Amino acid sequence: MDPAVPSAITSLGGGHGLYQTLLAARMCRPEKISAVVTVADDGGSSGRIRRELGIIPPGDLRMALAALSNETTQGVTWAKTLQHRFGGTGALAGHAVGNLLIAGLTEVLGSEQQALDAVAQLTDSCGRVLPVCNEPLEIEADVSGLDDDPRVMLQVRGQVAVATTPGSVRRVRLIPHDPMPSPEAIQAILSADLLTLGPGSWFSSVIPHLLIPAVVQAIKESEAQRVVVLNLSSDNGETNGFNLERHIHMLSQHAPGLRLDRILVDDAHTQKSSERRYLDRAAETLGARVVYHDLREVDAEGRLTERHDPAKLATALMHNFRER
Template sequence: MSASIPEANADNQSASFESPAPATPLAPAAEPRRRPRVVALGGGHGLWAILRALITMDVDITAVVTVADDGGSSGRLRRELPHMLPPGDLRMALGALTPDSEHGRLWGSTFQHRFGGQGALAGHPVGNLLLAGLSQVTEDPVKALDAAGELLGTLGRVLPMACAPLDIVADVTGLDEDPAAVRHIRGQVAVATTPGCVQRIYLEPSGTPACPEAIAAIMNADLITLGPGSWMTSVLPHLLLPDLEKALSATAAHRMVILNIEPQAGETDGFSPEQHLEVLARYAPGFHINTVLADTGAVVLPLRLASAVARLEAQLLLTSVADPAGAPRHDSLALARAIAPVVAQAVVPRR
């Protein structure tokens, strides 16, 4: 049986149907909040301090670490495994990013544990040996570092500045009877401990490419920090690698230089805070500094430093960031408080 359509009656013959009112346009959905991307460059204890500060903040962290260390366990492993990156500074950066959890404390302390005794393992940290093994298994230093970070549950990523080991070389005067005679000093330890006046410092092999992942992190960063740390052997090398220096000069990120609490013995004896900045400007004139962070107690002549910072067209942030116990090192919590406003202002809008 087919269904019949009822006829319209008198009451509804004139009825008409109105088109529904156009829908109110929906407001575009708000984009999810993006965590600021911070890239910290350095090595050793200085990088440790800044990374410990950053893990207290709601930011995405990438550490880019020097690969020219040739002392201690790293030097021994470099001699035994010539193509391996020196693991010491990389291990310290991974340790700094390890969370304060039961898992993190166990693996973090194990990773940093140094073998004692007199045997072949004496003096080697567990993490150095693990990174050596991972590097051989993966045949890729970045994959090895990512795997170690996954094991530790790190709160950020650690990358090498280059995927091949480098040597720091310095031309030094003042080591001979002839004060103008130049000696070529090779190696991070030798450069850091040799007296005399450094005329020039450079990396070998020359032309070594930077780590591609490090370049990408720098170009996508909102804030880049350089320092604190050994100025000639942990800070300056990032500006001596051509690919890395180009990226640091081209990035849209805010660039912050963090000055040391005191001069580094054997490297920057007698350097004033402004001389530290002059070194960076001399070697990398294209690297524009936006902010200089210095500890109030470490600056004897603040007006002189302020003038030097102004000449660089940067801003000086002078505040207390030193260890309250009086040790010549930075306090991570104080660093976090000082950096937080800079991070908030540095986020670069990206599509």
């Protein structure tokens, strides 16, 4: 294996941010890719399955499986099938086929991890999808701005409620507070050469990983290059009005002692030298260096989108890995 190419990439996150990161990880052509996925979703099809069956929400896991599906005829067909949603107004309306498949296989095989591995065989997967915990988690947030008195903090519970709150999220917690992580997820973190966190919904997809003490400890112990990929813009909900510096401070606030190596920022996001100095200082609290790259996707009409371009992200990840 070329020492300039990571042999094992482990990506932590959830939702569309993790999907794009996994596409980028594939382009780096490592021997092994692991997706460590948040399990706190409580909305839509995932939320319905979670409430009715008591299993971990499958939606973010399904998306990761789709991202890692091989580009063979079989892989492409199964990836499309996993992502397909039923229409209409009946009992199946809104459900993704992949969510139902994962739920059914969980009951047949007896564990979520066996179900995910079985689906990975169907998709001829390029990697393995691992829930960060084998039990469903809840997110609870302290939110300001929901009361007439701006100093009053109110508690908001649930991933959807946190992601869509009109208030300002100050801190989040997991319920249960110290969940048992998946042993496979911890091993994937410890054995990685390159470890990524983000992009994604900061309080509901990224930070939840850092609220599990064993995960933070594994990140600290890992000999991987540890890279945070910052969002291209603030979310309309949970991080509305946050600047990049505040995103970084939220990481250290929720995971004291966390150590990182690189923080990737889109080079068009901030041009002022003063802002970049503030980012550098925030990154230093985590032992990291801020690096700037062209990361934004351009659509067919030449317009900039709010998504990371997987090829650009792969180039940035490989550049910084070789620099180490």
